[in-house]
Amino acid sequence: MDLYFSPMACSLASRISLYEAGAKDVQFVEVDPKTKRTMAGANYLDIYPLGLVPYLRLEDGSTLSENAAILQYIASRYPNSELAPRNESERAQLQQWLCFIGTELHKGLFIPLFDQKAPEGTRQHALNKYASRLKYLNDHLTGRQFLLDRFTVADAYLYTILNWTVPTQVDLTPYPAIKSYHAALQTRPSIAKAFGEEIALYKAELARNKAA
Numbered sequence: 001m002d003l004y005f006s007p008m009a010c011s012l013a014s015r016i017s018l019y020e021a022g023a024k025d026v027q028f029v030e031v032d033p034k035t036k037r038t039m040a041g042a043n044y045l046d047i048y049p050l051g052l053v054p055y056l057r058l059e060d061g062s063t064l065s066e067n068a069a070i071l072q073y074i075a076s077r078y079p080n081s082e083l084a085p086r087n088e089s090e091r092a093q094l095q096q097w098l099c100f101i102g103t104e105l106h107k108g109l110f111i112p113l114f115d116q117k118a119p120e121g122t123r124q125h126a127l128n129k130y131a132s133r134l135k136y137l138n139d140h141l142t143g144r145q146f147l148l149d150r151f152t153v154a155d156a157y158l159y160t161i162l163n164w165t166v167p168t169q170v171d172l173t174p175y176p177a178i179k180s181y182h183a184a185l186q187t188r189p190s191i192a193k194a195f196g197e198e199i200a201l202y203k204a205e206l207a208r209n210k211a212a
Contacts, residue, residue: 002028003027003029012198013157082152
């Protein structure tokens, strides 16, 4: 299968999950988020008209989009990795956290902070509005190593999103449990490998676009 990704985007969560699962049957296809072209020169919009990542193409030619859906597919495809609970109630909790991360943090908090064309005052409004979400998350993570009882695809997603606190300058000092959680996950082998590879690709992307 092929995973279309952009360096340090939310698709990093899929790479982490695939490494965690020990997947050998995947090819990573880099997409430049500015030009919307793959490194082989293909027009990504011809592949996926929305131009978003991650995007998964399976062996039978079928495709899957949306981060939460792809993460759950990876967990189901590699059940021995235990990236998702098998218990119905715990699986619902996993979906709860995937929804929370995707709506309250990814789209709700960070997308406005990344928007360079946002009206004046947007940054402070977003930080004020979503402080309650960060506090909620911090309270949940206090005394915990993971969102659930073990590492799951939700942790891969949350780790990825928390990386964005650096470029958006979101101060996690008021949220020590979140800060400790992120730092601890950084040392996990699957995460360290995925992060190391993608940060190098991200720097190359920036250099490439600067020279264009």
